[in-house]
Amino acid sequence: KDFKPLSKEEQNTIKEAQKALDAIESIPCTACRYCTPGCPMGIEIPDIFKAMNWYKIYGMKDKAKDRYESTVQKSAKASECIECGQCEGVCPQQLPIIKYLKECADVLEE
Template identity: 50%
Template sequence: ILSADTIPCTKCRYCVPGCPMHISIPDLFTAWNSEQLYGKNARYQTYYEKYANAGNPASACIACGQCERVCPQHLSIIHLLEKVSESFDR
């Protein structure tokens, strides 16, 4: 599990208020991380959809960069949202 390809998001939520698309970035990352750690499972898709429907899916990202400017982990959020979208947006 320690070598799993996960997103090192700390869920500080600094990225959320400035997102013009109102994407719940940390929650979508949590769904993706869970799938990476434990494999495909309907539960992670349901979790993703809960937060995607509350705001917008990862595919709604317009790559404005607002989130990346405030991320204390310096994550490539735009690229990571693309990976999340490939996994969950159908």
């Protein structure tokens, strides 16, 4: 299929949307789940990050807390995961996983 190039207006819209997303400082996890297999805590780290982004992007703290709580009920708490620390350095995106998990625990375990 032939693709038509984006118009200048479409390019500008994409740039503005990206600026807005960058300003939010969401957790940029692509949910590849590289950090999950073999986790001794059994925690679904990308799901924790997804919950935090509900709060950061949409301001929906109650929904974020509900998603967070349902995720940690199936496994350890994020705070216990932070103490384990075995996932640090395994992310192919080189995200500071422990820092993000601490932020999630601080905000969503209140």
